[in-house]
Structure formats: structure tokens, C-alpha cells
Amino acid sequence: xxxxxxxxLTSGKIKDFCINNAIVxxxxxxxxxxxxxxxxxxxLRNLRNILTMSATRLIIALGxxxxxxxGGTDLSAGRSVGLAAVLSSSLLQSQDYPRRMYExxxxxxxxxxxxxxxxxxxxxxxxxxxxxxxxxxPPFIATLGSMVAVYGITSIYFDRPPYGAQPIGGLxxxxxxxxxxxxxxxxxxxxxxxxxxxxxxxxxMWVVYNKTRLGKNVxxxxxxxxxxxxSGVNVVKTLITVxxxxxxxYGLGGTLEAARTGGATNNYxxxxxxxxxxxxxxxxxxxxxxxxxxxxxxxGVLIFSVINYGLTFINxxxxxxxxxxxxxxxxxxxxxxRKYLARR
Amino acid sequence: xxxxxxxxxMENITKSFPGVKALDGVILRVRAGTVHAxxxxxxxxxxxxxxxxxxxxxxxxxxxKMNGEEVSFTDAKDALKRGIAMIHQELSxxxxxxxxxxxxxxRYPEKKILGIPFINNKAMYNDTIEAFRGLGxxxxxxxxxxxxxxxxxxxxxxxxxxxxxxxxIIMDEPSSSLTQNEVDQLFSIIKxxxxxxxxxxYISHKMDEILKISNEVTIMRDGKYIGTWESNKLxxxxxISKMVGRDLSNRFPPRHNTPAENLLEVGxxxxxxxxxxxxxxxxxxxxxxxxxxxxxxxxxxxxxxxIFGLRPLKSGQIKIxxxxxxxxxxxxxxxxxxxxxxxxxxxxxxxxxxSIADNTLITNWKKYLSKAGxxxxxxxxxxxDESIKQLRVKTPSCLTRIRNxxxxxxxxxxxxxxxxxxxxxxxxxxxxRGIDVGTKxxxxxxxxxxxxxGKSIIxxxxxxxxxxxxxxxxxxxxxxxxxxxxxxxxxxxEAIMTLATQFEQTKENEKEAIxx
Numbered sequence: 001x002x003x004x005x006x007x008x009l010t011s012g013k014i015k016d017f018c019i020n021n022a023i024v025x026x027x028x029x030x031x032x033x034x035x036x037x038x039x040x041x042x043x044l045r046n047l048r049n050i051l052t053m054s055a056t057r058l059i060i061a062l063g064x065x066x067x068x069x070x071g072g073t074d075l076s077a078g079r080s081v082g083l084a085a086v087l088s089s090s091l092l093q094s095q096d097y098p099r100r101m102y103e104x105x106x107x108x109x110x111x112x113x114x115x116x117x118x119x120x121x122x123x124x125x126x127x128x129x130x131x132x133x134x135x136x137x138p139p140f141i142a143t144l145g146s147m148v149a150v151y152g153i154t155s156i157y158f159d160r161p162p163y164g165a166q167p168i169g170g171l172x173x174x175x176x177x178x179x180x181x182x183x184x185x186x187x188x189x190x191x192x193x194x195x196x197x198x199x200x201x202x203x204x205m206w207v208v209y210n211k212t213r214l215g216k217n218v219x220x221x222x223x224x225x226x227x228x229x230x231s232g233v234n235v236v237k238t239l240i241t242v243x244x245x246x247x248x249x250y251g252l253g254g255t256l257e258a259a260r261t262g263g264a265t266n267n268y269x270x271x272x273x274x275x276x277x278x279x280x281x282x283x284x285x286x287x288x289x290x291x292x293x294x295x296x297x298x299x300g301v302l303i304f305s306v307i308n309y310g311l312t313f314i315n316x317x318x319x320x321x322x323x324x325x326x327x328x329x330x331x332x333x334x335x336x337x338r339k340y341l342a343r344r
Numbered sequence: 345x346x347x348x349x350x351x352x353x354m355e356n357i358t359k360s361f362p363g364v365k366a367l368d369g370v371i372l373r374v375r376a377g378t379v380h381a382x383x384x385x386x387x388x389x390x391x392x393x394x395x396x397x398x399x400x401x402x403x404x405x406x407x408x409k410m411n412g413e414e415v416s417f418t419d420a421k422d423a424l425k426r427g428i429a430m431i432h433q434e435l436s437x438x439x440x441x442x443x444x445x446x447x448x449x450x451r452y453p454e455k456k457i458l459g460i461p462f463i464n465n466k467a468m469y470n471d472t473i474e475a476f477r478g479l480g481x482x483x484x485x486x487x488x489x490x491x492x493x494x495x496x497x498x499x500x501x502x503x504x505x506x507x508x509x510x511x512x513i514i515m516d517e518p519s520s521s522l523t524q525n526e527v528d529q530l531f532s533i534i535k536x537x538x539x540x541x542x543x544x545x546y547i548s549h550k551m552d553e554i555l556k557i558s559n560e561v562t563i564m565r566d567g568k569y570i571g572t573w574e575s576n577k578l579x580x581x582x583x584i585s586k587m588v589g590r591d592l593s594n595r596f597p598p599r600h601n602t603p604a605e606n607l608l609e610v611g612x613x614x615x616x617x618x619x620x621x622x623x624x625x626x627x628x629x630x631x632x633x634x635x636x637x638x639x640x641x642x643x644x645x646x647x648x649x650x651i652f653g654l655r656p657l658k659s660g661q662i663k664i665x666x667x668x669x670x671x672x673x674x675x676x677x678x679x680x681x682x683x684x685x686x687x688x689x690x691x692x693x694x695x696x697x698x699s700i701a702d703n704t705l706i707t708n709w710k711k712y713l714s715k716a717g718x719x720x721x722x723x724x725x726x727x728x729d730e731s732i733k734q735l736r737v738k739t740p741s742c743l744t745r746i747r748n749x750x751x752x753x754x755x756x757x758x759x760x761x762x763x764x765x766x767x768x769x770x771x772x773x774x775x776x777r778g779i780d781v782g783t784k785x786x787x788x789x790x791x792x793x794x795x796x797x798g799k800s801i802i803x804x805x806x807x808x809x810x811x812x813x814x815x816x817x818x819x820x821x822x823x824x825x826x827x828x829x830x831x832x833x834x835x836x837x838e839a840i841m842t843l844a845t846q847f848e849q850t851k852e853n854e855k856e857a858i859x860x
Contacts, residue, residue, distance in 0.1 A: 211718045213709040220706050223695035230654060230692050231707045231761070232678040290697045340697075 022335040023283060023299050026328065027306065034310040041313055048192065054305040055198035056257040058298060061276040061283075062205045063249030065297045066242045068280050069209075071222040071289025072132060072139035074243070077250050077276055079150040080124055081269030084117040084254030086158050088175070089168040089264045091116065097170025099163050110174050118251035124150055125247025129240030147273070151266070158266035169263040179259025194256050201249065206294040208245075218242055222289030278325075279304055282332040291340075303328065350412075351376040351543045352428075352512055357396055357406035366392045367403070370569045372545075372562055374512065379534060379544045381554040381575070384564035385587055385780035390547055393564070394430065394514060398423050410512075429505035430514040433778065435497050437489045444472040444485035447504050475507045479536050493640055495526035502533060506542070513537065514545040519553055520778050523639040523806055524841065531557050549780055550807070551580040565589055588782050595781075596813035597788050601795035603632035603816055606666075608769055608800060610651065613660035620646050621824040623660070628769065631798045633791065635805060635815030635832065637840050642821040644804045645687050648771040652677045652684040664769070678707060680769075683762035687773040687804070689751065693758050696747035700739060700757050701728045703746045708764045731760035736786060752783030759790055770794065772803045776810065788814060808837050822846045 018025060034041050060077055067074045090101040091113035124146055131142040159165035182190040209215035217238045220228040229235050250269075258264045277287075283300025285292030304325065311321045354372040358365070367389050374380040384390050396403040399417035408415055410426060417423040420430065437446045445452075445468075453467040472485040481499050489497060498518060505513050519527045534544055534557060548554055554561060555575055563570040563586045570586050584595075608628040615621050621643040628634050636644045649655045651662060653671035662669055664680055671677050677684070686692040695703050705712065705724045712724045728742045735756040739749060746754055755775065762770065775791070776784045791814060795801055805811045811818050815832040820843035828843040 207718070211721075213713065213717075213719065216702060216706065216709055216719070219698060219702070220695050223697045224692075226692045227695055228706070230652075230674055230684060230686055232674045232765075233706065234675060290695070 019335060019338050023296065023303065023332055026282075026332060027299055027303050030303065030306050030310065034306070034314055037314045041310060044189070046309070046313070048190070048195075050302070050305045050309050051195045052192050052260075053309060054301050055192070055194040056253045056260065057272075057275065057279065057305065058198045058301045059201050059249050059253040059256070060272055061279045061297050061301050062201060062294065063246035063253070064273065064276040065280045065283075065285050065292055065294070066205070066209070066218055067139070067246045068277065068285045068287055069218050069222045069289060069292045070239060070242055071225065072239070072243075073143065073277065073287065074128065074246055075140065075143040075273050076124060076128060076146040076150055077246070078269045078272035078274070079147045079154065080121045080247055080250040081254035081257060081272050082264070082266060083124070083150055083154045083157075083269075084121050084251040085258035085264035085268045086154050086168060086266060087120060088113045088117040088255040089171055089258045090157075092172050092175040093168065094170045094172040099166065100170070101160075101163070101168060103162075107172065110178065113175075114252075114255050117255045118248050121251030121254070122244050122248040125244040126240065128247065129243030132243065133236040133239035155266040165266070167263050167265045171259065171262055175259050176262060179256055179261070194260060197252075197256065201252070202294055202298060209294060214238060214241060219290055222286075222291070224290075275304065278329050282329055284336050300332075303332075349375055351410065352545075353407075353409040353412075354393070354397065355407050355409075357393060357408075358404045359392060359396055359401055360404055365567055367396065367567050368569075370406075370564065370567070371572070373572070374543045374545060375559070376511070376543050377538050377541045378559040379538065379546050379557050381546045381548065381558035381561040382564070383548065383554060383561060383583060383587060384570075385782050388564040388587070388780075389567040390564060391516075392567070394516070394545075394547075397428070397514075398430065424505075424508055424510070427509060427511035428514070429508065429510035429512070430516065431498060431501045431505065431518060433517040433520060435494070435501060437497055437500070439490040440488060442486050442488055443483055443492070443500055444468045446489050446500060447472050447475070447485070447507065471507070475503050478540075479503055479506065479533050481533070493526075495522045495529065495640065498522075498530070499533060502537070506537065506540075510542065512543045512545065514547070516547045517549070517778055518546070519548065519550060523844075524808070525845075526640065527553065549778075549784075551583055551781075552809070554583070555580065563587055584781055587780075595785065595809070597785065597792045599633075599792045599795065599814070601631045601633065601792070601798075601816070603629040604798070605630055607664065609663040609666075611661050611663075613647070613650065613662070614658040615643070615646060615650055615824075616656035616658040617646070619824070620655075621650075621821070624821075624826045625660075626819050626826060626829065628800045628802060630768075630800055631795055632816045633795050633801045633803060633814055633832075635803050635811035635818040636821060637805070637808065637811050637818055638821035638844050640806070641823065642844065643824040644821050645773050647821070648684065648773055648802060648804065649686075652682060652771060654684075678765055678767075681765075681767050682769045682771065683765055683767035684771045685755075685758055685762060685773060685775055687777065689754055689758065689777075694746050694754055697745060699743045700732065700737070700746050700749070701725055701742040703757055704728045704731060704742075704761045704764060707761055711764075727764060728760070731764060732757075735760050735763075735790065750780075750783075752779040752787075755779055755787065756783070756790075759787070763794075768799060770799060770801045772801060774804055774806065776805070776807070808840060811840070812837070820844050 060081060064074050064077050091108060093100045095107055128143055128146050131137050132139050178193060182192040184190040209218065217228065217233045220233055221235055221238060225235060254269055279300035280292065280297055281287060282303055283296035285296060307321060307325055311324065350373045352374040357367050357370045359367040370389065370393055372393065382390055392401065395401045397408060398420050399422065400419065415426060417426065438449065448468050453464040453471065454461040455464040469485055476483060481503060483496055483500065502513065518530060522530060537544060546558055555578060558575045560572055561575050561578060561583065562572045563583065565587060606627050607630045611625045613624045624647055638644050646655060650657050653673045653676050662671065669680055671680060701724065705728065709719060712720050714720050725742060732739065732742055737753050737756045739753065746757060776787050779787065791801060791803065803814060812832065812835060817832055818830045818835050818840060819826055820828050820830065820840055822844050827846045830839055
């Protein structure tokens with residue numbers, strides 16, 4: 001009798017553990033699956049490549065995550081990435097590149113264009129925040145509007161004399177180094193800058209979400225915005241701040257992505273918002289708000305990178321990869337939501 | 345007694361969750377055409393018992409019989425098919441659809457035109473009128489549910505259950521948001537239902553109602569069956585003593601507060617919202633408990649929410665300590681040392697997914713910031729633990745999600761949240777709504793204690809005994825006006841009712857204007 005009860009209890013515990021850590025288990029089983037098919041997958045080189053791929057995606061996803069936790073969403077993320085990429089690349093073309101956007105522009109210190117890109121994106125976030133919090137436009141609509149408008153702005157900036165619409169290339173060496181450089185010896189143990197930057201941002205955002213009043217207010221607004229208003233939370237200010245932080249992170253992500261890939265066009269970043277939102281929800285961020293962790297977002301981003309990189313590594317047809325990604329998005333959320341459903 | 349007399353028999357119902365025995369051999373036998381009250385403190389297992397009945401929980405042991413025949417339901421829909429319906433405490437109609445659409449939701453009468461089924465609005469209207477007439481209800485079937493009062497929505501739900509031929513209707517705290525004459529209306533409907541042979545399981549914390557309406561009372565405590573009695577042989581004190589397992593000689597704690605000088609002065613306050621309160625003036629003294637009574641729709645909540653800056657004001661002034669203040673939002677109100685415990689705990693009070701600690705600290709983070717702007721959680725947690733201890737919140741830890749607590753314990757956490765802001769003026773809107781008797785007493789003690797410490801308290805309540813038992817003065821409102829202020833010691837239920845029903849002549853016209 002007793003052992004039976006004990007068995008029941010422990011099996012319940014295993015089930016609970018699986019449900020509570022579903023996304024980590026998905027990640028681990030993915031890796032195991034790929035490693036069985038191709039043992040050479042488990043190498044430091046592949047690990048570094050996956051981390052490099054994940055870095056900018058993580059920064060963008062962390063920006064969207066805060067907005068999702070408030071119960072909002074941000075469709076303008078991808079286009080903001082494109083805006084930042086075009087802006088920063090156009091200001092950081094190498095002096096000897098023949099078709100520069102600004103022929104007389106002197107070589108700028110790296111930080112200035114990066115800050116310009118982040119600030120301009122931050123202004124998009126400010127607009128989003130005001131439209132959502134003051135004008136009470138639903139976030140989906142507000143950011144759908146800014147997504148479309150930002151693409152227009154990027155295109156106007158991009159498609160100009162003297163050379164018209166043409167990819168912005170020939171980035172100067174310091175900018176390229178930001179995207180592709182690394183510290184440590186050139187070899188197995190090197191760490192790319194962008195991975196370090198992403199790690200720093202992840203830690204920073206963890207602190208913001210867990211250790212500041214802003215972070216606590218974000219969870220409160222997402223959990224129950226009416227109660228937040230009654231409890232003395234400045235809902236308008238918090239929302240605007242969260243949208244600004246999000247957009248600033250897209251700005252940073254877009255800049256780094258341009259540096260990593262060596263250029264940009266006005267179409268850059270298209271669809272990144274959906275990748276970021278997908279990574280967040282797979283990582284346990286609730287689209288209805290109030291729930292989500294930085295750790296979860298990190299795992300969510302890694303899952304998609306492992307799928308992209310790992311499945312290509314074992315030669316899975318890219319169309320099949322799309323199907324697998326789609327299934328994982330739905331399955332991860334279906335499992336995750338079990339945490340909150342009433343138990344029988 | 346023949347077994348066939350019972351329309352429902354639940355025998356020896358037992359249900360365990362890991363670590364707790366939620367139900368332990370509970371018995372509930374309900375006769376046709378009677379009202380059977382089910383009472384017990386929150387956590388006594390009433391809801392669990394109902395969930396076992398509806399098949400939402402799988403019971404470990406016990407049998408359920410309807411009309412002597414063993415049954416087992418898989419869900420509420422299945423139960424409804426067999427004639428059992430539940431009117432929930434929190435009603436959730438489709439607000440932007442009409443009364444009749446809600447009534448026939450999912451089973452609209454149809455007519456075929458060219459073989460294609462269309463909804464038959466005329467039949468739906470007539471059927472609704474018919475169903476309402478049978479219960480003596482007066483609701484326009486074509487009005488959107490959004491414009492109905494809570495009590496009307498509840499009556500709609502009851503009518504809906506009847507139209508599905510329910511033989512047993514379970515009402516969970518049906519009167520918790522009703523005023524006295526709405527409760528009277530509910531009772532007359534219940535009488536109609538009884539005439540039709542419908543059995544009613546009436547779950548409530550309100551003793552006077554139970555004694556008035558029920559034929560039998562089943563009492564539960566800590567998941568155990570205590571007993572079933574005929575109501576006419578019971579007294580309030582007896583029921584309470586069985587519920588809590590001890591004697592509760594007094595329902596209200598002694599008060600030792602002495603109202604001193606004026607702290608809050610409200611003059612000529614008019615709401616900027618349509619059909620709200622107008623020209624309300626009153627004062628609140630230091631260490632005073634001012635009750636506010638009135639029927640639903642008297643705009644009591646709107647008044648306190650406006651004072652707290654959550655709703656716009658058109659004119660009038662608010663003075664604190666003789667100084668005029670302008671409160672535009674809750675942040676200003678908190679700075680002015682005010683606190684507001686709202687009526688709808690779930691809608692405007694708790695953050696269900698957050699811990700007790702986060703729920704308590706949300707208004708108070710300012711106190712726990714380091715110079716760098718980071719939260720010093722250790723100190724916050726220590727204060728939350730202290731508040732949990734002081735207010736006797738029953739929880740394994742302050743990191744437990746608040747949604748896992750009972751209503752009474754959630755309310756205590758909300759008290760803790762506001763007490764931590766060290767307020768001088770507490771606006772309490774139905775502070776004991778949906779809370780069991782034992783916890784109610786604790787809440788009263790907290791309130792009495794605060795007043796004794798010189799805090800000023802405004803308490804809105806729809807329970808008259810509570811207002812009479814707790815208030816130094818009682819302000820009565822009717823249809824957006826303050827119709828009088830009574831002394832708490834000499835006030836009577838009759839005097840309050842008279843003031844609460846002092847409607848203006850134009851009232852009926854206005855009402856029609858709202859509905860039109």
C-alpha cells in the first residue's frame with residue numbers, strides 16, 4: 001500500500017519535473033538526436049558557431065521578451081533591426097570603398113554610429129510606447145503600423161542618390177571586427193565579441209527584470225494591469241520605458257548583425273520579429289503577459305539555433321527544418337502551458 | 345424516510361491530494377423542492393465536493409446517486425444534461441451579446457429557409473419572455489448583458505439553468521454582491537423554483553440568509569462531514585460554532601478607537617463620469633471607522649475610487665489635514681497616505697501569477713531600493729514574512745503564488761500590501777466579500793486595531809450587520825447622492841434602508857434612459 005503510494009508520488013514528481021523543465025529537455029534531446037546521427041557535432045567549434053549565431057538573436061529576443069511580459073507584442077522588431085543595420089553600415093563604410101553612401105564622411109569612431117542606430121531605434125520604441133500606453137491602441141496594431149512605417153523610413157534612407165538602392169557593403173575594419181572578432185587565441189578557445197556582448201546584455205536584462213522596480217512593474221502590468229494601476233504602478237511610464245528598451249536592443253542587435261554579415265539592405269531583418277517572439281514563447285514567455293524569464297529566453301533562442309545549425313549539419317532538408325521548427329513552437333507551448341492549468 | 349425522497353445523494357465522498365485529505369467521507373443528501381444550505385469555512389471542502397459532483401475531480405471513494413440511481417459525470421456539461429446546474433460566484437456572460445443570446449447560447453432556436461438553418465430570433469425572444477415570466481423576472485431580452493447589474497445577470501443564469509430543465513441548482517455565494525432588496529428578489533425566485541420541485545444547494549457564508557431561506561443545513565469542517573440539521577432548529581451561533589469547531593460568542597471584535605479631529609474633508613464632490621455620484625460631502629476623523637451603506641448602483645465604489653484618483657472628478661474638493669489636495673492617480677493617493685482595498689479582489693487586487701512577496705511589495709518597492717536603484721529583496725522578504733505572521737496568512741511560504749491561496753488569505757495579503765505603505769486613510773471596499781466567518785473576524789480585528797492606532801477608515805459594505813457592528817458612523821448613499829449620515833451606535837437596519845431607498849422622482853426615467 002505504502003510503496004504504491006510512494007511510487008505514485010515519485011512518478012508525479014518526475015512528471016512535474018518534466019513539465020517544469022520541458023524546454024531544457026527539448027534542447028537536450030535535440031542535441032542528443034543530432035549527436036547520435038553525427039557524433040562529430042559535439043565539438044567546441046560547433047558550440048562556438050551556435051553561440052555566435054544565437055548572439056544577435058538573443059539580444060533581439062530579450063528586447064521583445066520584456067514587451068511580451070507586459071502583455072504586449074512588438075512586430076516592429078525585425079524592421080527596426082533593418083533600420084539599425086542600414087544606419088550603422090552606411091556610417092561605417094571603409095574609406096577606400098568606391099561606392100560609399102557618404103563620400104566625404106570621415107572615418108567615425110565605432111561608438112558614434114552604433115549609438116545613433118540605437119537612439120533612432122529607441123525613438124521608434126518611444127513612439128510605440130506612447131501609442132500603446134497613451135492612445136491605448138492594442139500593441140499588435142500599434143507595432144504593425146510602426147513595422148510598416150519603419151520599413152518605409154529605412155527604404156527612403158537606403159534608396160537615395162548618388163547610387164540609389166544598392167546593398168551597403170565595404171564596412172570598415174573596426175566595424176567588421178566587432179561582428180567577427182574574438183578574444184583569446186585564434187583557435188578552439190576563442191570567444192567572439194558578439195557572444196560576450198549578448199552574454200552581458202542577458203545578465204543586464206536579468207538584473208533589470210529581477211532586481212529593479214521597473215522589472216517588477218513589468219511583471220505586475222502583464223499579470224493584471226488594472227491591479228497595477230490601483231497599486232500605484234506608473235503604467236504609462238513603465239510601458240513606454242519597456243518599449244524603448246526593446247527597440248534599443250533591436251538597434252544594438254541590428255548593428256551587430258550588420259557587422260557580422262558585412263553589410264545591409266533595406267530588407268534586412270525582415271521576419272526577425274517572428275523568430276524572436278517564437279524563441280520567447282518556446283522559452284516560456286507567456287504572450288498573455290506576466291510570465292517569462294531571461295533564462296527561458298536564452299534556452300528558446302538556443303533551441304532555434306541548434307535546429308538551424310544542427311539539422312543543416314546532419315543534412316536535413318531545409319524545408320523539413322521549417323516543419324520541425326513549427327512543430328516545436330506549438331509543442332513547447334502546449335507542454336509549458338500545463339504548468340498553469342489546474343490539475344485534477 | 346424513503347430513499348426516493350432524495351433527488352441527490354452523495355455518500356462517503358473522499359478525495360485526497362498529495363499531502364492533504366480534502367474530503368473525508370462527506371455526505372450530502374438533498375430533497376427535491378427544498379433549499380439545502382452547505383456551509384463551512386473557506387477550505388472546508390465545499391468547492392472540492394462540488395467539483396467531485398461535477399466530475400472536475402475524480403473522487404477516490406464514495407457514490408453519487410440521483411433519484412436513487414448511481415451517476416457519474418465527466419464534466420459540467422454532462423451534469424447539466426442530467427439536470428444539475430451551477431450558478432457560479434463569478435459570473436461570466438458574453439457581455440456584448442443580448443440577454444436572449446446569452447440565454448440560448450449554443451442552443452439557439454433555428455428556422456430553416458430553403459433548407460439552410462437560420463437563427464429564429466422571434467422564437468428566441470418569445471421563449472425568453474416565457475422563461476422569465478415563470479420566475480417572475482423583469483429583464484428586457486434584447487438588452488446587452490453589459491448593461492445589466494450583477495444581480496440581473498445572476499437571475500439570467502438561474503433562468504438559463506431552469507430552461508435546461510435543471511432539477512438541482514447549485515448557487516455558490518449567490519448574494520455576495522447583491523444588496524438587500526436584490527437578495528429578497530433572489531429569494532422570491534428561489535421560492536418559485538421550489539414550487540417547480542427544483543432542489544437548491546445554497547452555498548453561503550451569510551447566516552441570516554441561510555436561516556431564512558434554507559430547509560436543511562449541512563455543515564463541513566476541514567474536509568469532514570459535521571452533520572445535517574433542519575434549519576428551523578438552528579441558530580447563527582450554533583452554525584458558526586459547528587463550522588469553526590469552537591464557540592464564537594461575538595461576531596465582531598471589541599473596538600477601542602476614539603475618533604479625534606477631522607483628517608479627511610470631502611466637499612461637493614461630483615464625478616466627471618456619466619450617471620455617477622453628485623455633490624457628496626462628508627468628513628472622516630482620525631481614528632474613525634466610517635461605514636458607507638447603499639444599494640448596488642448607489643455609486644459607493646465610484647466615490648472611493650474617485651477620491652483615490654482612479655476616476656475623474658468634475659468638481660468639489662478634498663482636504664487632508666485641512667490642506668487642499670489634488671489627487672490625479674493612485675501614485676498621488678499613496679503619497680497622500682491613502683490606501684484602497686478594491687471590491688473586486690481578482691480584477692483589481694491580486695497579481696495571480698506573482699508570489700505573495702511580489703504582491704505585497706508592489707506598492708512599496710521604493711522603500712527597498714539601494715542607492716544604485718536595485719531591489720534589496722532580503723529586507724523586503726523579511727517584511728513580507730513579518731506581515732504574513734501578523735495578519736496570520738496561511739501559506740507555506742511568501743514565495744507561493746497568490747492564486748494558490750483562498751480568498752480570505754488573499755485579502756489578508758492585500759491588507760499587508762497596503763499596511764506596508766503606512767497609510768493614514770484606508771478606503772476599504774467590501775473588505776470581507778466572499779470570505780469565511782473565521783477569517784472575517786480576523787479582518788474585523790485588523791480594522792478595529794488600525795482604528796485604535798489612530799488610522800482613519802472608510803468601509804463600504806453591503807452587509808448591514810457588519811456596518812452596524814464595526815462603524816462609528818454610517819453614511820448612506822442612494823443613486824449617487826449621500827442621503828444621510830447615521831451614528832453607528834444608534835443606527836438600525838430600518839433607518840439605513842430608508843435612506844438607501846430615498847430615490848429621486850426622476851429615477852425611473854433615468855433608468856429607462858440608460859437601458860434605451
